[in-house]
Amino acid sequence: MRFAEALQRGGFRIGTPYEETFEIEDAEGTRRTLKLQLIGHFRDSNGDRVVIALQPRAPQNFDGTLNWSALKDYQLLPFVLLHQHHSGIRPLLFFGEDGALGIFKWRRSRPEEARNEHAERARKAVDALSSGSFEAIPDDWMCDRCPSRIICPCWIGAATAASV
Numbered sequence: 421m422r423f424a425e426a427l428q429r430g431g432f433r434i435g436t437p438y439e440e441t442f443e444i445e446d447a448e449g450t451r452r453t454l455k456l457q458l459i460g461h462f463r464d465s466n467g468d469r470v471v472i473a474l475q476p477r478a479p480q481n482f483d484g485t486l487n488w489s490a491l492k493d494y495q496l497l498p499f500v501l502l503h504q505h506h507s508g509i510r511p512l513l514f515f516g517e518d519g520a521l522g523i524f525k526w527r528r529s530r531p532e533e534a535r536n537e538h539a540e541r542a543r544k545a546v547d548a549l550s551s552g553s554f555e556a557i558p559d560d561w562m563c564d565r566c567p568s569r570i571i572c573p574c575w576i577g578a579a580t581a582a583s584v
């Protein structure tokens with residue numbers, strides 16, 4: 421409900437909703453499905469492809485926009501991959517606790533280069549994971565908060581730090 425209200429306040433009218441599954445090809449040519457964890461993906465009445473990711477709450481001093489540097493790598497990934505795949509998107513964030521939409525801003529300096537580098541790193545990670553190579557630097561503080569800890573190769577003894 422708050423999401424629908426935020427869209428309305430932002431002047432968005434959902435035209436065509438997209439339910440597509442995103443796939444990425446690894447070095448062997450196998451297509452892997454990536455879950456992009458979006459809460460909105462549609463073409464709005466202006467013809468823009470709108471892509472919306474969820475964040476728990478807006479940062480302090482939120483002014484309606486969020487910069488590239490404010491997001492972690494995994495949070496940037498859906499925007500970067502979809503932007504490349506569709507030759508342009510309109511990326512937004514929805515802050516659940518605040519019921520507010522934020523406009524995501526690409527890196528101001530050489531945005532295309534930043535997107536390409538980011539996508540390339542993701543592709544290399546997919547290649548490495550699909551070939552059984554897992555690189556990580558376990559850290560007690562970070563790992564205790566990681567949703568993947570229970571299946572992480574570093575913690576179940578299937579891999580050693582920064583290797584394999």
Ligand code: SF4
Nearest residue numbers: 556558563566569572
């Ligand atoms: S639990 Fe594994 S995947 Fe998660 S942060 Fe630690 S090393 Fe990385």
